[in-house]
Amino acid sequence: MISRMSRKNAFYAQSGGVTATINTTACAVIETARKHKNKIAKVYAGRDGIIGALTEDLIDTSKDSAAAIRALRHTPGGAFGSCRYKLKGLEENRAQYERLIEVFKAHDIGYFFYNGGNDSADTSHKISHVAQTLGYPLICIGIPKTVDNDLAITDCCPGFGSVAKYVATSIREAGYDVASMARTSTRVFILEVMGRHAGWITAACGLAHEKEGDAPHILLFPEIQFDEERFLARVKRVVEGDGYCAIAVSEGLRNRDGAFLSETGLKDAFGHSQLGGAGEIIARLVKDRLGYKYHWALADYLQRAARHIASKVDVEQSYKLGVAAVKLAIAGENAVMPVIERVSSKPYRWRIGVAKLADVANKEKMMPRDFISEDGFHITPKCRAYLLPLIQGEAPPPYKNGLPDYIKLKNVSVPKKLPAFKI
Amino acid sequence: MISRMSRKNAFYAQSGGVTATINTTACAVIETARKHKNKIAKVYAGRDGIIGALTEDLIDTSKDSAAAIRALRHTPGGAFGSCRYKLKGLEENRAQYERLIEVFKAHDIGYFFYNGGNDSADTSHKISHVAQTLGYPLICIGIPKTVDNDLAITDCCPGFGSVAKYVATSIREAGYDVASMARTSTRVFILEVMGRHAGWITAACGLAHEKEGDAPHILLFPEIQFDEERFLARVKRVVEGDGYCAIAVSEGLRNRDGAFLSETGLKDAFGHSQLGGAGEIIARLVKDRLGYKYHWALADYLQRAARHIASKVDVEQSYKLGVAAVKLAIAGENAVMPVIERVSSKPYRWRIGVAKLADVANKEKMMPRDFISEDGFHITPKCRAYLLPLIQGEAPPPYKNGLPDYIKLKNVSVPKKLPAFKI
Numbered sequence: 001m002i003s004r005m006s007r008k009n010a011f012y013a014q015s016g017g018v019t020a021t022i023n024t025t026a027c028a029v030i031e032t033a034r035k036h037k038n039k040i041a042k043v044y045a046g047r048d049g050i051i052g053a054l055t056e057d058l059i060d061t062s063k064d065s066a067a068a069i070r071a072l073r074h075t076p077g078g079a080f081g082s083c084r085y086k087l088k089g090l091e092e093n094r095a096q097y098e099r100l101i102e103v104f105k106a107h108d109i110g111y112f113f114y115n116g117g118n119d120s121a122d123t124s125h126k127i128s129h130v131a132q133t134l135g136y137p138l139i140c141i142g143i144p145k146t147v148d149n150d151l152a153i154t155d156c157c158p159g160f161g162s163v164a165k166y167v168a169t170s171i172r173e174a175g176y177d178v179a180s181m182a183r184t185s186t187r188v189f190i191l192e193v194m195g196r197h198a199g200w201i202t203a204a205c206g207l208a209h210e211k212e213g214d215a216p217h218i219l220l221f222p223e224i225q226f227d228e229e230r231f232l233a234r235v236k237r238v239v240e241g242d243g244y245c246a247i248a249v250s251e252g253l254r255n256r257d258g259a260f261l262s263e264t265g266l267k268d269a270f271g272h273s274q275l276g277g278a279g280e281i282i283a284r285l286v287k288d289r290l291g292y293k294y295h296w297a298l299a300d301y302l303q304r305a306a307r308h309i310a311s312k313v314d315v316e317q318s319y320k321l322g323v324a325a326v327k328l329a330i331a332g333e334n335a336v337m338p339v340i341e342r343v344s345s346k347p348y349r350w351r352i353g354v355a356k357l358a359d360v361a362n363k364e365k366m367m368p369r370d371f372i373s374e375d376g377f378h379i380t381p382k383c384r385a386y387l388l389p390l391i392q393g394e395a396p397p398p399y400k401n402g403l404p405d406y407i408k409l410k411n412v413s414v415p416k417k418l419p420a421f422k423i
Numbered sequence: 424m425i426s427r428m429s430r431k432n433a434f435y436a437q438s439g440g441v442t443a444t445i446n447t448t449a450c451a452v453i454e455t456a457r458k459h460k461n462k463i464a465k466v467y468a469g470r471d472g473i474i475g476a477l478t479e480d481l482i483d484t485s486k487d488s489a490a491a492i493r494a495l496r497h498t499p500g501g502a503f504g505s506c507r508y509k510l511k512g513l514e515e516n517r518a519q520y521e522r523l524i525e526v527f528k529a530h531d532i533g534y535f536f537y538n539g540g541n542d543s544a545d546t547s548h549k550i551s552h553v554a555q556t557l558g559y560p561l562i563c564i565g566i567p568k569t570v571d572n573d574l575a576i577t578d579c580c581p582g583f584g585s586v587a588k589y590v591a592t593s594i595r596e597a598g599y600d601v602a603s604m605a606r607t608s609t610r611v612f613i614l615e616v617m618g619r620h621a622g623w624i625t626a627a628c629g630l631a632h633e634k635e636g637d638a639p640h641i642l643l644f645p646e647i648q649f650d651e652e653r654f655l656a657r658v659k660r661v662v663e664g665d666g667y668c669a670i671a672v673s674e675g676l677r678n679r680d681g682a683f684l685s686e687t688g689l690k691d692a693f694g695h696s697q698l699g700g701a702g703e704i705i706a707r708l709v710k711d712r713l714g715y716k717y718h719w720a721l722a723d724y725l726q727r728a729a730r731h732i733a734s735k736v737d738v739e740q741s742y743k744l745g746v747a748a749v750k751l752a753i754a755g756e757n758a759v760m761p762v763i764e765r766v767s768s769k770p771y772r773w774r775i776g777v778a779k780l781a782d783v784a785n786k787e788k789m790m791p792r793d794f795i796s797e798d799g800f801h802i803t804p805k806c807r808a809y810l811l812p813l814i815q816g817e818a819p820p821p822y823k824n825g826l827p828d829y830i831k832l833k834n835v836s837v838p839k840k841l842p843a844f845k846i
Contacts, residue, residue: 018603020596048606077599083607168826173443173728176500176829180441183471184506189724208826300720301612305596309731311825391825402734402814403591403631406599 007039008110010329011053012061013046014145015116015123018078019159020166020307021318022145025115026079027072028322029143030061034069039330044107044414048081050114050123054096054423056103056416063412071407073319074397076307079409085423087123090130097130099421104131104138106417111139111329117146117157121337122361128335142337142357143325145318147304149200152363153355154339158321159304161314161390164204166306167193167248167299168391172208174297175215175246182244187292188235189246191216192279193299196252196260199223199367201303205248206379207387215246220282222252223367224376226261231282232289234377239292253278308404312393317350324352348389430462431533433752434476435484436469437568438539438546441501442582443589443730444741445568448538449502450495451745452566453484457492462753467530467837471504473537473546477519477846479526479839486835494830496742497820499730502832508846510546513553520553522844527554527561529840534562534752540569540580544760545784551758565760565780566748568741570727572623575786576778577762581744582727584737584813587627589729590616590671590722591814595631597720598638598669605667610715611658612669614639615702616722619675619683622646622790624726628671629802630810638669643705645675646790647799649684654705655712657800662715676701731827735816740773747775771812 012029014022026045033040045059046052052059059080061069072079087096104112114124121142128140144151149160171191178189195201199221206219217238220226238245253261261278266285283296317340324338335357343349371383379387397404435452437445449468456463468482469475475482482503484492495502510519527535537547544565551563567574572583594614601612618624622644629642640661643649661668676684684701689708706719740763747761758780766772794806802810820827 014603018600051606075599076596077601078603080603081606082603084604085607165825169731170725170729172826172829173499173730174724176498177441177724177728178500180437180501180503180505181507183474183504184508186724191725207824210824295723296721297723297725298719298721299725300718301597301600301609302593302614302720302722302725305600306593307596308592388824393825394819394822396817396819399817401630401633401811402588402816403595406595 007041009108010040010043010111010113011046011104011109012043012113013049013053013115014078014080014082015049015114015120016082016084017147017304018082019145019147019304020076020162020310021159021314022115023072023075023077023079024315024318025143025145025158025322027069028319029113029326030069032323032326036326036330040111040326044109045080047411049083049085050087051083051085051423053100053103054421056418056421058107058414059411060414064409068407068409074307075406076305080411086119087126090126097127098134100127101131101134101136103418105136107414110137111141113141113143113325113329115143115145118151118360118362118364121357125335125357125361128357139329139332139334140357141325141329142360143321144337144339147201148195148198150198150364150366152360152365155342155350156340156390158314158318160200161311161317162306163201163303164207164387165311165391166303166309167191167201167205168207169309170299171205171216171246171248175208178244178246178295185293186295187239187244188286188294190279190283190294190296191248191299192251192277192296193248194303195222195250197222197364197366199250202248202250203367203371203379203383204387207384207391209378213242216248217242217245218247218377219379220247220249220253221367221372221376222250222254224372225256225258226253227256228266228285235286236290247282249278249282251278307397310395311391312395313390315395320352328354345385345389348392430464432531433463433466433534433536434469434527434532435466435536436472436475436538437501437503437505438472438537438543439505439507440570440727441505442568442570442727443499443585443733444582444737445538446495446498446500446502447738447741448566448568448581448745450492451742452536452749453492455746455749459749459753463534467532468503470834472506472508473510474506474508474846476523476526477844479841479844481530481837482834483837487832491830491832497730498829499728503834509542510549513549520550521557523550524554524557524559526841528559530837533560534564536564536566536748536752538566538568541574541783541785541787544780548758548780548784551780562752562755562757563780564748564752565783566744567760567762570624571618571621573621573787573789575783575788578765578773579763579813581737581741583623584734585729586617586624586726587630587810588734588814589726589732590614590624590628591630592732593722594628594639594669594671598631601667601669601718608716609718610662610667611709611717612667613702613706613717613719614671614722615674615700615719616671617726618645618673620645620787620789622673625671625673626790626794626802626806627810630807630814632801636665639671640665640668641670641800642802643670643672643676644790644795644799645673645677647795648679648681649676650679651689651708658709659713670705672701672705674701730820733818734814735818736813738818743775751777768808768812771815
């Protein structure tokens with residue numbers, strides 16, 4: 001009788017840029033909740049993230065079968081929709097927070113799971129605060145997710161290991177290609193990767209370089225101001241030595257004034273501004289100043305959606321964080337986030353820890369300077385030791401008709417009970 | 424005694440843009456030759472393709488172990504180096520052809536294997552002709568290879584099936600990503616793929632669209648002149664219906680005058696020329712005219728080097744064509760190319776056939792018009808029936824330290840015997 005009384009619904013939402021494994025976490029949350037029906041009645045998901053909560057646009061995940069939910073484990077993207085929508089400060093827009101509590105109340109929601117980055121940790125923390133103020137019993141749990149790997153406290157972020165494996169594989173493969181073409185054609189290959197502020201994904205490309213001469217030869221980090229002359233001298237040296245040069249460049253590469261190259265461009269030999277993404281600008285610079293034929297690739301969403309080459313370690317961590325989130329919730333923990341704690345790098349051992357949302361909120365974890373080589377163009381052995389465990393193992397999706405067999409859920413709406421709310 | 428006397432060395436070279444499976448063919452040629460030592464003494468490979476033959480820069484493949492050669496089966500790029508170097512016509516530069524024969528004579532080469540596209544078939548054919556004229560006994564065999572899938576006679580081209588699997592997988596994955604972001608962020612995603620003249624790779628993206636609403640929604644083929652207004656109307660309709668739109672565009676997209684978009688650009692709303700690759704131009708057009716937020720990706724070399732997601736059918740065909748080439752050679756066939764013959768599509772059955780080099784040389788196989796839907800924006804069921812068998816099955820490489828474990832051969836040079844030759 002007591003356990004039935006304490007039975008509440010749960011709300012789960014995906015936030016910000018999605019990853020190859022955010023659905024793996026969703027799968028874990030739903031599967032674990034289904035195992036604890038005495039505590040959690042139903043899991044409602046927000047359609048398009050927190051917007052779904054504000055607009056009372058809830059998805060009843062119980063309408064999807066166990067098999068469908070299981071298939072989320074290997075499906076990229078955000079199965080319920082995500083959003084880039086930051087709630088304003090408490091003082092500025094208390095009405096939004098109160099609306100959330102109103103929706104939760106209307107649907108008997110006692111657990112709030114928010115799967116996102118540092119913004120989302122901040123939002124969860126604020127919602128927890130408002131619920132307490134209003135005397136509404138709500139357990140708020142953040143669950144980490146971001147390809148950028150820039151969250152505080154957690155040793156690594158779910159989603160990052162899979163991007164890392166994809167970009168390192170991609171630049172290795174392209175390196176083999178360019179090496180074959182260099183005699184008469186392409187000399188320089190450039191891959192632009194994500195990470196506007198932190199160079200973790202750029203660093204991951206460096207894992208493909210296992211010995212002298214391996215691609216990539218040069219990494220351009222957002223943490224290191226771009227020095228045109230030093231860069232060009234290095235490219236020339238590499239091409240003269242190895243015959244070709246493979247370069248990974250962060251979308252967030254900055255010039256000496258600290259401005260993004262993608263926003264300010266570079267001047268070409270004729271004084272014309274060259275705009276474009278960082279990869280394209282670097283490519284044209286190489287052609288313009290050194291005369292080498294280039295090819296460049298822009299991985300864009302392909303990198304963060306590449307579930308077909310996900311890291312097994314990443315998939316496992318993404319799943320276990322979802323399990324831990326539900327367990328923390330039913331144990332009555334509030335305003336916390338399960339995180340990855342590294343026990344050792346070699347052999348790699350990790351466990352789930354717990355952080356306070358307040359300690360994760362709005363912080364960015366940059367690459368330590370000693371993870372970048374002194375010349376600024378590559379990673380150090382220390383960085384490699386950190387990164388390498390995160391890309392271990394393969395976890396391929398099932399294939400059907402020659403292509404990965406991903407799931408689209410039914411996403412049945414929960415009937416609305418409240419008047420509309422304008423966001 | 425007779426068989427020893429007829430024992431000759433073989434020359435093998437890779438030509439033009441490399442693929443994820445050209446080394447699979449190289450592996451087959453060398454492994455099959457090693458099984459026929461009574462006919463073929465050693466396989467010499469041209470360093471950087473035919474340039475290696477002209478400059479007497481030969482690689483002794485017998486210096487690499489059976490295990491190393493076996494690893495070629497799963498290694499992308501061109502293991503001996505390739506080149507973009509077209510021999511001139513026979514009349515213009517007879518000296519080059521005679522030099523080749525001189526090098527072959529000096530190294531007791533009786534078999535010439537040229538792994539490439541339609542240019543290479545033409546070159547092989549000419550070399551065969553010159554050898555006959557000079558009375559030098561030489562068996563010339565072309566082996567097909569090209570990601571563009573545009574060779575005549577063969578039903579499909581080795582290398583294409585793997586690109587096809589990669590691009591279809593990539594746009595499906597990105598489609599899942601964009602679908603999740605569309606409510607507040609990216610509405611339109613564009614993937615630029617290879618195929619400057621023929622839209623086979625663009626068409627392959629269409630395989631990911633299995634039912635209404637699946638990505639990609641729109642394909643832009645080089646065969647269909649780009650009509651800005653019709654395209655924009657379609658994008659708008661798709662976004663209004665499905666919430667987002669995924670587009671695959673060929674690098675060879677042309678405007679109404681038949682000029683490449685990538686060379687002529689488009690005018691923006693202010694009359695400024697927008698240059699860049701086709702994908703970037705299309706992306707900016709969508710933003711400029713419809714106001715939708717976009718992301719775009721440029722697969723570039725990643726697509727043709729993506730051995731990690733190679734098609735098993737493609738790997739098998741690439742291997743068996745290499746085996747067939749050697750068997751044709753030792754059977755004394757000359758000036759021919761083994762090709763793929765399709766016996767049936769459903770179930771897929773194929774066998775190796777033989778084409779005359781003269782019939783393959785310098786021809787380009789374009790997409791038939793009835794492979795493209797009437798509105799020009801997608802593939803037809805007929806096209807799907809043709810393409811689908813080519814991406815079936817997975818053939819993942821071995822992994823080591825979390826990354827595909829590709830081989831770099833020793834590539835030991837054969838001592839030179841002739842004076843230098845300027846190319």
